[in-house]
Amino acid sequence: VKCSARGTSFNVLAPAVEFVGRYEINLLGRHQVVNALFAIALGAELGLTRDEIQRGLAACAAPKSRLQLWDAAGVTVLDDCYNANADSMVAALLVLQDLPCKGRRLAVLGDMAELGAQSAAAHAEVGRRAAESGVEQLFAVGKNAGVLAGAARAAGLNCVLEFAEVDAAAGAV
Numbered sequence: 001v002k003c004s005a006r007g008t009s010f011n012v013l014a015p016a017v018e019f020v021g022r023y024e025i026n027l028l029g030r031h032q033v034v035n036a037l038f039a040i041a042l043g044a045e046l047g048l049t050r051d052e053i054q055r056g057l058a059a060c061a062a063p064k065s066r067l068q069l070w071d072a073a074g075v076t077v078l079d080d081c082y083n084a085n086a087d088s089m090v091a092a093l094l095v096l097q098d099l100p101c102k103g104r105r106l107a108v109l110g111d112m113a114e115l116g117a118q119s120a121a122a123h124a125e126v127g128r129r130a131a132e133s134g135v136e137q138l139f140a141v142g143k144n145a146g147v148l149a150g151a152a153r154a155a156g157l158n159c160v161l162e163f164a165e166v167d168a169a170a171g172a173v
Contacts, residue, residue: 001030003098025057028067029095084112086122093133107135111142120147127151141169
């Protein structure tokens with residue numbers, strides 16, 4: 001698996017030799033390879049050719065605000081702010097870890113809503129995983145910023161800032 005700012009490429013070994021080889025998807029992240037493998041298997045089962053499957057994979061694009069890269073005054077931003085959950089935030093942190101970087105890796109992480117009784121545990125998990133992912137600085141934003149930041153600090157990340165409000169965080173970033 002090779003990840004870049006343009007997408008992800010990977011090699012497939014399959015029981016049907018016509019599906020063996022290199023594939024590319026225009027999606028960021030190693031976790032997307034599993035989704036692509038399911039699509040390849042399903043396409044093969046439905047009688048699609050390798051070329052048809054490759055064209056379908058190449059046409060796949062992430063929805064707005066879901067693991068998209070953009071530039072802001074020379075700073076590369078990995079935008080994954082659409083309806084986050086712990087799994088998607090950890091996936092985004094792993095994408096950030098895999099992407100080439102000439103400068104520092106900063107994470108600005110906000111609240112995950114609608115998690116019910118699992119909210120504190122999910123925010124703590126994301127904070128811990130942020131520390132483990134190699135980000136140099138974490139900006140935790142929202143009602144659960146303290147839980148997220150506390151877990152990141154406990155996991156060894158020293159440069160952590162907490163903000164209750166988005167405007168204050170934006171100014172600091």
